[in-house]
Amino acid sequence: MPDLRLYENYDAIVIGGGHNGLVTSAYLAKAGLKVLVLEQRHVLGGASSTEEIFPGYKFSVFSYVVSLLRPEIIRELDLPKHGLAILPLESTLTPLPGGDFLYRDADHYRTIQEISRFSPRDADAYEDYSRTMYFMAKAVKYILGIQPPDPTSLNPNDLAGLYRLARHFLNLPEDQLHTLVRLMTMSSADFLERWFESEPLMGTLSASGIIGTFLGPRSPGTAYVLLHHYMGEIDGNFRSWGYAKGGTGGISQAIAGAARSSGVEIRLNSPVSEVVVKNGRAVGVALRDGKEIAAKVIVSSLDPNQTFLKLVDPNILPVDLVSSVRKYVYRGSSGKVNLALDAAPNLVCLDMRSGDGVPQSKTALRGAISISPSVDYIERAYDQAKYGDFSQRPYIDIIIPSMIDPGMAPPGKHVMSCFVQYAAYSLEKGSWEQRREAFGDAVVDTLCEYIPNLKDIIVYRQVLTPYDIEQSIGLTEGNIFQGELSLSQLFFLRPAPGYANYRTPVKGYYQCGSATHPGGGISGAPGRLAALRILKDLR
């Protein structure tokens, strides 16, 4: 068979094999294009990858749960056929100092009982809150599937888009519109205070507002992040979080499978050093080893730092774009601690008996465990880190995948995935090389308050700081969303005013990562919308 690589010529090249890049490649290939994906690492998926970090133990190294993967993508790429299996995370356990806990799961009645142990008023309000968020998720769902119109443009497409957008929102019932305005402008704590009062519930719910965000639950803007994390659907159920069989790498593999089945070629260990531009047009890429590959369309799934400042010479770009890209805020705030465990962790709180509400140990361990005993706890964690440090007592979101997906660890052993806030990318004192283990220790020490046997059963510990995240998967400053999800850089401002349409000023060069609308999370939405944009432009 002739070596086709002698004629390195594709219709489209996607730089970066993260989930968005893979989604873009799959959609382009389905439309008949000859697509090549170039991934710098030895493994696909970017922040959605599963790796056997310690022999026998498989970690979802970076991201660990999924909710936001768009149903239309699952359907249109037939991902279940390619191995996608998402198991719902049915419960959230919030252990409290002293041994009590808050437990919520899919059993509505039991959840209400549990909440009423802390506040009957909260138990009453829970249903109204859930219903409100359901409607809010429905109301904004529309935005997830559209290219954001520019309100300052008189371009007919933008005007039409604006009109449709305005009509969509002005058709909402008045109280829903007001709630939406509140979600866009309030802090998650203030928003939740309109329903709730008890600390464990407020703490746990408000935590969704600070994921990947360097703000505290009392900072305005966090209610938006809360909403962002409610926009997921699993099997038509809004706001359910799930665990992907095989770890989040399973998601990337499924998308890659769909892509390959449409003819996409994926190359690992192929870092791209630049996009080749001739006469204002992208004509191909150059790999780090010097090889050049030609293509009519180049799509970058990397963040704006790479896309606009490294992959091309910024001098060929308009000054306003470069200036905006330099102002784009990353501000990584998260870390990850992945543990290989010799045995199941013993949560002290699960030994507590409190009548019918006691969850079976195994059930609680199959869901999410949230170290978020109160809003103040999380706010203090933020205060500790915001001046350039990491929290000594951080917010931690934990899942133990091996409890529901036995293949992730040897029999009887477990992997524990801990997502941590907060850890500043720029440390005031010292470097992350020096302080990485201290960060890991702070996380483990915090966990030991709730899991006394933890230190005895840790077989291996992997600590990922914002610096490590940046160095290994190219997320600038370790921001998991390829840039803060703040109103000043969302929607028609993401990643820059005037450039929120997946295009770049260079003909044939596009962007498709989380730094485009609708932002981060494993949604695939940016990847799909970018592909649709490209296909439209090609017509």
Next chain:
Amino acid sequence: MGSASEGEQFDAIIIGAGHNGLVTAAYLAKAGRRVVVLERRELLGGAAATEEIFPGYQVNTGACDTSLFLPEIVSDLGLETNGVEFIYPPAAIFSPQLKGPPLTIWRDPLKSLNEIAAFSQKDADNFEPYLRLVTRLGKILRDTMTLTPPPLPKITPGAALPWLPIALQAKRLGDNDLRELMRVVTMPVMDFLDEWFENPLLKASLGVSGVIGSMQGPRSPGTTFMLLYQAMGVGNYGFRTTRLVRGGTGRLSQTLADRARQYGAEIRLGASVAAINLDRGRASGVSLTNGERISGRAVFSNANPSHTFFDLVGAPNLPLRLVREVRAIKYRGSTARINLALSDLPGFNTSSGGREHLTGRIVICPGLDYLERAYDDAKYGIPSPQPYLDIVIPTLSDPSLAPEGAHLMCIDVRFTPYNLRDGNWDEQRERLGDQVIKLLTAYSPGIKNLVTHRQVLTPLDLEQSLGLPEGSIYHGQMGLDQLFFMRPTAGSRGASTPIPGLYLCGSGAHPGGGLTGAPGYNAARQTLKEMRNEFGSYRY
């Protein structure tokens, strides 16, 4: 019970003679309406008053600064030809440090450039472009102050039409400015200033204005809105300036009252309103605490929204939704006030020893991290031991306020929470005063010995004496979620309330606080139109 006033019928009853209520009174009276203003205190002006709380001293017990007061009100009501003399001190902001030279931002920006350049040439180069941007963006905001927020989601063409000029004007300024406004208004003030400047003292001098009127720090999104708002002052300098009134801020309120009376309005002091009366769900008048009843076609409240709706109207008379909304209003006062009488001018480490530097606002806040840490304390119910002090020495520009050679110092202490973690404000009052003096002494050694009189107004005192809930100087925190059609409650339309015939004319209504007179102006503007529509031909 005297019922002679049962027959008293006014077109407009205004509850509270704060500056906003007086503005409404003057405009309505000028338009020929029969107006009565009812003030429970023996003194006019509310939080814009001047009182001789120390013998021989005329002390601004509320606001010192009138730079945001709408120029159209000044000219419409002829205030300057009827007793108001504005003073424009040459300095805008003076920021001393513990170690190192101070920074002065002058009213004349060119004069500031040299001082800024001494800290950073890059900052000096960016200063004027920064001011130009803030001025342009502020202008768009400024125009929204006197418009009625549209009734989203049910927008009618009539409600949307007045917004067209702003939209066109904004568009004419260029796509960039409009996008820039949308981009920056939600930003934290720290991020906004980081884009322009590098020197911490400059950033603090400019950035402190972002935390006024809210319990938020410089890292909180939305504080850039307040920075732009505070910079909208008369003269449009691009930063917050100070404008004093000769004789004290109370003279502004006094003149507003005089003008209102000249136009035919009646102002009654010592008249405390106990309830707003409703007739078939419509505001029909008020009842005073002495039993007197006064009827009116429309009732305006200069009081805060909670007092208005819960105390005066009563929750049972309100739609359930409004009850929930009003209960959820976030006041979140963060300011305490300390007034000092000084036997001499305190010394600060000024670059030239000149008193001129001290004529504007003296800002004790050497950096934005300092400010954020003060906020950190207050967040958890602790009055910050290192608060941001916002100081005015009005006697430098207006010696008439004090005996010869003596001075007054008005200090706004920011990041003093209403809800204390330990103890209560009655116990903590003097401790707060001592703490602030101690802090001041670090910047002005010897100031303690100059203090001859001291008044400490905690957030509790502000609540009890001036009707500012939780000490909120703006009748409600001015965060992005409590502005515009969300102020004071979701769906608000400026001065209108869900109770027909009842209007809010105080800072609790759009656009908010800052001694602008805008809420009072809007209340008059909106109702004159509505009255004309509702009542057809009208006695002029």
